[in-house]
Amino acid sequence: MQYMLLLTSAPDAGPQPGSPEEAAEMGEWFAYDDMLKEAGVFVSGEALHPVDTATTVRVRDGGTVVTDGPFAETKEYLGGYYVIDVPDLDTAISYAEKVPNIGYGSVEIRAVLDVSAMAG
Secondary structure (H helix, E strand, C coil), rough: EEEEEEECCCCCCCCCCCCCHHHHHHHHHHHHHHHHHHCEEEEEEEEEHHHCCCEEEEEEEEEEEEEEECCCCCEEEEEEEEECCCHHHHHHHHHHHHCCCCEEEEEEEECCHHHHHCCC
């Protein structure tokens, strides 16, 4: 079953962009990517630019409303994601525990809905 690991953290938590600490943590991210690929569970994954680059689009009453920023104000923001293919939620949790930012961020795990099964 596929699960999406949604990686979130507060903007002031963890290594700051451009810092030596961030450069050091990047090695951990590349090692994590390699671990997922070598285990054969990696489906996809991407890092996102900071939340100040977000744009939210809504269509209400026939009009389009475009606003700067994320769709909801929170203390933690989505920074990236992985989609993994593993047998069960316990296995997904075991991979979430190893995400490099888990010490200062969080990982939300969501099962991916198989819409191809609905296509009939």
